[in-house]
Amino acid sequence: xxADEKRGGDAQRLGDALASxxxxxxxxxxxxxxxxxxxxxxxxxxxxxxxxRAISISEDGTLFAxxxxxxxxxxxxxxxxxxLDSVNRVSGSKPLRRIRWALMR
Numbered sequence: 001x002x003a004d005e006k007r008g009g010d011a012q013r014l015g016d017a018l019a020s021x022x023x024x025x026x027x028x029x030x031x032x033x034x035x036x037x038x039x040x041x042x043x044x045x046x047x048x049x050x051x052x053r054a055i056s057i058s059e060d061g062t063l064f065a066x067x068x069x070x071x072x073x074x075x076x077x078x079x080x081x082x083x084l085d086s087v088n089r090v091s092g093s094k095p096l097r098r099i100r101w102a103l104m105r
Contacts, residue, residue, distance in 0.1 A: 033057045043087050061097035066104040
């Protein structure tokens with residue numbers, strides 16, 4: 001076995017071990033939820049990503065996010081169901097249940 005094959009095998013075993021640990025510990029769904037934060041711009045599109053930022057997600061599926069202006073806060077509150085449906089359809093994580101918006105500082 002070459003050195004490259006061995007390194008690839010080690011990485012694969014590490015990946016399998018990590019996936020197994022996350023599954024057993026119940027953290028897999030939380031890690032998938034956290035991916036929503038890192039993929040926020042992709043999930044909501046460039047226009048909303050320019051004026052919003054996802055901050056955190058609670059265990060009960062509440063997404064905490066901020067918006068640049070009070071006007072956007074108002075608009076986004078009306079868009080909550082649409083945003084949740086869109087993010088949940090694409091993310092593959094445990095479904096988000098609500099979004100709580102605050103003004104960006």
